[in-house]
Amino acid sequence: AQSVSQHNHHVILSEAASLELGCNYSYGGTVNLFWYVQYPGQHLQLLLKYFSGDPLVKGIKGFEAEFIKSKFSFNLRKPSVQWSDTAEYFCAVTDTGRRALTFGSGTRLQVQP
């Protein structure tokens, strides 16, 4: 069965600091990978996704993620965070057969002005 691990449960950064959130998955086949963001009181919003091709994926709001197949990882990065990036971030994975998403436990990011 698929599983997703997000090791950072709560991250606190100052504005302009760089961000990297870890995501590791367990599945041996072909996967599709996603990062979602949930701002306080709001619903899920897709940040970026990886299906194939260039393993470095660029998403909205300056976020990017790199798929490293050998490490089963899909870490999320942003070079300079803003206070408005304060939110919960979820990594998710699915395979082409299953189609439903398996979510990680989420990482709460708090950016201090």
Place this chain on the structure above:
Amino acid sequence: SAVISQKPSRDICQRGTSLTIQCQVDSQVTMMFWYRQQPGQSLTLIATANQGSEATYESGFVIDKFPISRPNLTFSTLTVSNMSPEDSSIYLCSVTGVTNEKLFFGSGTQLSVL
């Protein structure tokens, strides 16, 4: 992109009652899913809604508690039966097209059970 209408957006219910949540998509989709997000937690898949047949439930979820219907390619309902406070969650509908490239979430139903 698909537009998903999920109703109701929120509800407050009494223990022991049932609530039916509707998910309507503006285009035909191949797969529809129901997720639950309990307070402060991640999303968990409840079931896959299959058109014209019984839903496929994940471990820990049963049809008697969460009956699901999908009469056509654009509509599905999830019922939360005999509710208890532990059922207080956000329930989300999700759909995909031919590939996962087109994967969308509804706006969710925030359920509070007193």
